[in-house]
Amino acid sequence: STLPAVAEELLREIKKAFQESSHVPDDLLLGLKFIFGPSAVPALDLVDQRCVTRVTAPSGRTLYQVLGSSGKLYTCYSSCHFCTCPAFGFSVLQKSESLLCKHILAVYLSQAMGACQELSVSEEQLTNILLAEEEDEG
Amino acid sequence: LCRGGLAERLCRLQNRERSAISFWRHQCISDDKIPSDKSGILIVKILEIFEECTIQVAICQQLEQSPVTLSPEDAVINAEEPILKVLFTRETAAHLKSRPQDVIHIYPPWQKLLLQNADVPVIMNTYFSQKVLLSEHSEAREKTYGLTKMLIRKNIISLAQTFRLDDLDDKLHQESSDNQVACAPQIHNNDDSKQHPLALSAVNDSLLEMVESQGAVGWREVQVRVVIQRVYCLPAREWCRSHTQGNKPLCATPVMNSDPPNVRLCLLVQDAYGMFSEVQLQSLSSTDDVEQYCRRWEGKSCCLAGMKILQRTTRGRALGLFSLIDSLWPPVVPLKVPGQSQDSEMMTTNLPPPSFCYILTVQSGEIHVEVDEEEQISNLYQPPAVHGLKEILRIDGCNERCSFWAQVLYQRLQTKHNVPIDQRDILLFVTDSTLQNVVHGIPKVVAVSVTASCVLSMQIREALSAGSRLVFFKDALWGNGRIICVERTVLLLQKPLLCLAAGADLSELTGPVRLDELDSTTQANSVCALRGTVVGVNESTAFSWPTCDRCGNGKLELCPQDRELLYCNQCSEVVTTPVLKMQLEVFLSCPSRSQSTVKVKVWQRPALFVLLTMLLFLQTYEVQSVLGKEVGLLNCYVHSVTSQSNCVALEEIVLL
Numbered sequence: 001s002t003l004p005a006v007a008e009e010l011l012r013e014i015k016k017a018f019q020e021s022s023h024v025p026d027d028l029l030l031g032l033k034f035i036f037g038p039s040a041v042p043a044l045d046l047v048d049q050r051c052v053t054r055v056t057a058p059s060g061r062t063l064y065q066v067l068g069s070s071g072k073l074y075t076c077y078s079s080c081h082f083c084t085c086p087a088f089g090f091s092v093l094q095k096s097e098s099l100l101c102k103h104i105l106a107v108y109l110s111q112a113m114g115a116c117q118e119l120s121v122s123e124e125q126l127t128n129i130l131l132a133e134e135e136d137e138g
Numbered sequence: 139l140c141r142g143g144l145a146e147r148l149c150r151l152q153n154r155e156r157s158a159i160s161f162w163r164h165q166c167i168s169d170d171k172i173p174s175d176k177s178g179i180l181i182v183k184i185l186e187i188f189e190e191c192t193i194q195v196a197i198c199q200q201l202e203q204s205p206v207t208l209s210p211e212d213a214v215i216n217a218e219e220p221i222l223k224v225l226f227t228r229e230t231a232a233h234l235k236s237r238p239q240d241v242i243h244i245y246p247p248w249q250k251l252l253l254q255n256a257d258v259p260v261i262m263n264t265y266f267s268q269k270v271l272l273s274e275h276s277e278a279r280e281k282t283y284g285l286t287k288m289l290i291r292k293n294i295i296s297l298a299q300t301f302r303l304d305d306l307d308d309k310l311h312q313e314s315s316d317n318q319v320a321c322a323p324q325i326h327n328n329d330d331s332k333q334h335p336l337a338l339s340a341v342n343d344s345l346l347e348m349v350e351s352q353g354a355v356g357w358r359e360v361q362v363r364v365v366i367q368r369v370y371c372l373p374a375r376e377w378c379r380s381h382t383q384g385n386k387p388l389c390a391t392p393v394m395n396s397d398p399p400n401v402r403l404c405l406l407v408q409d410a411y412g413m414f415s416e417v418q419l420q421s422l423s424s425t426d427d428v429e430q431y432c433r434r435w436e437g438k439s440c441c442l443a444g445m446k447i448l449q450r451t452t453r454g455r456a457l458g459l460f461s462l463i464d465s466l467w468p469p470v471v472p473l474k475v476p477g478q479s480q481d482s483e484m485m486t487t488n489l490p491p492p493s494f495c496y497i498l499t500v501q502s503g504e505i506h507v508e509v510d511e512e513e514q515i516s517n518l519y520q521p522p523a524v525h526g527l528k529e530i531l532r533i534d535g536c537n538e539r540c541s542f543w544a545q546v547l548y549q550r551l552q553t554k555h556n557v558p559i560d561q562r563d564i565l566l567f568v569t570d571s572t573l574q575n576v577v578h579g580i581p582k583v584v585a586v587s588v589t590a591s592c593v594l595s596m597q598i599r600e601a602l603s604a605g606s607r608l609v610f611f612k613d614a615l616w617g618n619g620r621i622i623c624v625e626r627t628v629l630l631l632q633k634p635l636l637c638l639a640a641g642a643d644l645s646e647l648t649g650p651v652r653l654d655e656l657d658s659t660t661q662a663n664s665v666c667a668l669r670g671t672v673v674g675v676n677e678s679t680a681f682s683w684p685t686c687d688r689c690g691n692g693k694l695e696l697c698p699q700d701r702e703l704l705y706c707n708q709c710s711e712v713v714t715t716p717v718l719k720m721q722l723e724v725f726l727s728c729p730s731r732s733q734s735t736v737k738v739k740v741w742q743r744p745a746l747f748v749l750l751t752m753l754l755f756l757q758t759y760e761v762q763s764v765l766g767k768e769v770g771l772l773n774c775y776v777h778s779v780t781s782q783s784n785c786v787a788l789e790e791i792v793l794l
Contacts, residue, residue, distance in 0.1 A: 001299075002190060002195050002260070003191060003195070003225075003293075004295055004299050004301070005253050005255075006225065006251060006262070007301060009251055009254065010251065013251075015303050015304075022446060024144060026147075026151055027247075027263075029147060029151060030148075030151055030249075031249060031251075031263065032148070033152055034225070034227065034249075034262050035225075037192065037227070040148060041148050041149055041152070044144040044145035045139055045140065045143065047144060048139075048144055048146075048450070049140060049143075049449070049450065050449050079300065080298045080300060081297040081300060082297060092297075096294050096295070097191055097192050099191050099295060108303065112303055
């Protein structure tokens with residue numbers, strides 16, 4: 001497949017540009033729009049507002065929590081593309097129309113621009129965050 | 139969308155692009171010829187098409203010239219021609235209706251991306267694409283292919299394929315730059331060399347304009363003139379606490395900091411239009427400098443340049459910051475009106491307080507703040523309004539910032555042992571002349587809670603433990619009947635040069651300090667005075683221990699060299715004449731709270747000394763000799779008040 005490699009390279013370019021000049025050039029922003037379509041602007045907005053937190057436990061396990069625009073907290077996994085938001089379920093899983101949802105894209109962009117908040121929690125707390133999602137379903 | 143943020147910028151770029159695309163398409167329809175100017179146009183022949191998500195991927199061959207000029211025989215795949223992967227959005231693909239063998243002209247601006255492990259370059263941003271039909275075959279092809287809908291293979295992307303943004307070399311430092319401490323050199327004042335490392339443009343007076351110019355050409359050189367309203371320190375932990383919204387607050391535990399303490403000097407600044415911003419400067423090596431910066435900088439004007447926007451925060455997300463901003467509202471001078479001439483000004487009496495605030499930070503390594511220390515205090519500056527404690531207790535409202543000057547009588551540290559000392563909450567008992575000189579109706583002493591988020595200098599910590607000191611509490615929070623010191627509260631040993639003493643009586647306390655007497659309204663975690671008669675003794679609590687006669691250290695150890703001698707770790711010397719301290723719990727009958735059992739741990743009373751000596755060393759005593767003994771006036775800390783057993787447990791204390 002081609003698209004993931006393209007998306008990855010684009011995000012790497014953004015990270016490089018940001019590290020060199022603390023600035024993302026226009027052409028890379030437009031590239032984000034081209035590849036990710038309607039998720040691009042909302043994802044950037046989440047980054048602007050510093051909504052992404054990297055949650056780490058002593059074992060080294062990490063996950064990301066993104067504060068969505070509705071005030072709801074979504075969990076994104078770090079080892080595969082997965083997000084607990086409904087858009088992910090629909091656009092990515094069901095329809096295969098998008099590579100990522102805006103939250104996962106926001107996670108990558110926050111990584112690239114050093115905009116992740118950091119949070120250390122205990123193993124138990126990390127487990128609770130992961131398992132808490134089950135209560136919402138059904 | 140955040141003003142000045144990346145999302146807003148992309149929105150603008152996108153709108154411009156969309157207009158350009160529709161304009162171009164319109165032009166293509168009306169003007170059928172291939173333009174003679176071929177610069178930048180990519181000419182490709184599609185070999186294969188497939189879909190991934192909503193992007194159409196076309197494997198193409200790049201052609202040198204337009205095949206219209208070639209004969210059909212020449213339009214054969216030449217193995218030498220470079221292969222490209224051209225991406226089209228769903229919308230462009232629908233417009234083009236491409237098939238294999240089609241020739242597409244891609245007009246600029248398009249983008250080429252080279253992938254790390256692949257030889258085939260990728261072409262993106264292909265909005266301006268046009269299918270070119272070979273004139274000789276065009277009609278035939280249209281007839282054959284126009285009616286059948288081509289099935290395009292769709293690749294399903296695996297979720298397991300994540301993106302790795304770091305190269306193999308820089309895997310080590312993955313910390314976000316927010317957490318990195320910018321160890322910038324000393325901040326200049328005008329006395330130092332006047333050279334400017336940046337070619338700075340003329341000075342602006344609007345923070346909002348500076349924020350909006352972020353990302354545009356020349357943004358680093360924009361300077362803004364602002365007034366420093368407050369100077370304080372923030373602990374780094376502050377930044378981890380932003381996610382407590384929604385239904386599920388994150389169970390946040392503070393990140394345990396090792397030394398050096400991660401504390402940043404911050405300024406709350408205001409521009410001529412009334413807008414506030416919090417500027418986070420470098421981390422301080424010594425928190426003792428805060429008092430210095432406060433004296434030198436508060437009220438002065440300064441120039442900010444090349445700031446980086448850390449966050450745009452709103453009232454709902456940053457209650458602490460906005461309670462401070464509210465205490466500075468409305469402004470004391472008329473504000474400028476944006477967009478109008480210099481002379482027109484706005485009266486501020488009915489203006490609503492701000493609802494958002496930008497948090498800025500400096501770029502590491504460069505100096506961006508120039509304070510005019512020699513200049514006069516600005517008219518816009520609002521010094522802290524100092525009130526007597528009596529007035530503060532009467533304030534109606536919640537989360538009000540207040541400043542006062544008080545004497546610290548007693549300090550109690552929170553007893554959580556797994557938390558380092560500098561992160562523990564402290565309970566202070568304070569008073570001033572407005573409380574001491576009153577007959578009744580209000581308490582004589584007030585408890586002030588100092589949370590770990592309020593940064594205290596070493597000087598202050600020592601002063602709080604050592605002697606009876608007058609301390610200036612700047613911008614503490616009053617609410618729900620309590621005074622608390624939180625982030626942005628500053629404790630100072632010297633009264634600031636400029637403060638509004640709103641009729642408060644700030645005179646020194648004359649005479650000894652008096653505490654409220656123990657009565658039916660006394661609550662736990664407070665201090666009080668009591669007197670009573672001994673009605674019982676709890677023998678099992680009798681305890682004595684030696685203390686160092688030099689420093690009072692109660693935890694002496696046995697000397698390693700000579701097990702008969704005692705050694706003090708704090709003085710690093712042998713203690714030859716230790717002072718013996720004793721402790722005992724007695725039950726008192728107090729007339730002021732006659733319904734309760736009063737249990738006091740005493741250790742200072744010579745009157746009970748005899749009893750203790752008998753208990754501990756002679757192992758015999760005559761209860762009769764102590765029953766009925768009068769004890770008073772004891773100053774005590776109330777540990778607990780249990781309503782069921784109607785018991786009050788206290789501990790004798792010594793006021794500072």
